[in-house]
Amino acid sequence: MGHWEIFLFFLIIAFVYSSVGFGGGSSYLAVLAMYSLPYQEIRLTALICNVIVVVGGVYIYIKNKQIGWKKVIPITLVSVPMAYWGAVLKISQETFFLILGITLIIAAILLWIKTETKTEEKVSQESKSAILGNSFLGGGIGFLSGLVGIGGGIFLSPMLNLMKWDTPRKIAATSSVFILVNSISGIFGQLSKLSVGMDYFRILSLCLAVFIGGQMGSRMSLKWNPLVIKRMTAVLVLVAGINVLMKYW
Numbered sequence: 001m002g003h004w005e006i007f008l009f010f011l012i013i014a015f016v017y018s019s020v021g022f023g024g025g026s027s028y029l030a031v032l033a034m035y036s037l038p039y040q041e042i043r044l045t046a047l048i049c050n051v052i053v054v055v056g057g058v059y060i061y062i063k064n065k066q067i068g069w070k071k072v073i074p075i076t077l078v079s080v081p082m083a084y085w086g087a088v089l090k091i092s093q094e095t096f097f098l099i100l101g102i103t104l105i106i107a108a109i110l111l112w113i114k115t116e117t118k119t120e121e122k123v124s125q126e127s128k129s130a131i132l133g134n135s136f137l138g139g140g141i142g143f144l145s146g147l148v149g150i151g152g153g154i155f156l157s158p159m160l161n162l163m164k165w166d167t168p169r170k171i172a173a174t175s176s177v178f179i180l181v182n183s184i185s186g187i188f189g190q191l192s193k194l195s196v197g198m199d200y201f202r203i204l205s206l207c208l209a210v211f212i213g214g215q216m217g218s219r220m221s222l223k224w225n226p227l228v229i230k231r232m233t234a235v236l237v238l239v240a241g242i243n244v245l246m247k248y249w
Helices: 003-018 025-033 039-063 069-088 093-112 128-148 153-162 168-191 200-220 226-248
Strands: none
Touching (some): 003 025, 003 200, 025 039, 025 093, 025 226, 039 168, 039 200, 069 128, 069 168, 093 128, 093 153, 093 226, 128 153, 128 168, 153 168
16 A cells, blocks of 8 residues: 555545544554554654644634533643643553554444434533543543544543533534644653654645545534444444454554
8 A cells, every 4th residue: 555545544534533523543543553653653643633633623613613611621621631641651562552452442332322412402501520520531531542642532522422411513522622632732742752753754745634634524514414424433443443453462
């Protein structure tokens, strides 16, 4: 598989993931893992691509007033330092791919589960205990995200849907913000311990691919059936997780 095939893969992944409020980091990792690249470079590339994809999505969600900041801040406030901590933690390549494969399979199961849709009328104000619970949830997912090299939305969004946390649109918007801040935090963590050279041409070309795909997907997010896209994503993530485990375990 040549460079242009990888470019096309990244464009399609960004398009699909951004349409449901994700960055696509998990699948970027899976694709790059097939090429036996240094795993530090794999994680850094995935995080940078995440940021590029979700920036457009966050802008659109803010423009459409889909982000409830009073509920978003408690989840993201703890997750940012935890994502940085996860990113700077030193783990072996074998441990990294084992954790990645397992987390992808778990994420696929969570994505497949259909939950009851919550309407605007059913959304209530957060209690203090709920805010504390959201902070712990965000912190835990943030740490795992930094460790693996993803934004964490692929875990956060299904969990919030299971909790009936808010409407699907606002959960997607919250996931986009979560992915953005945790990916940035993870990037700083990765840069603090970088010990290998970077292929900057490859990184820049893949950034271009996800920018194009992400812009297209973000604009489709208000028109597509979220359940269909999530289940398509679940299949993609499941296959990626199984492939990673088969190759590296």
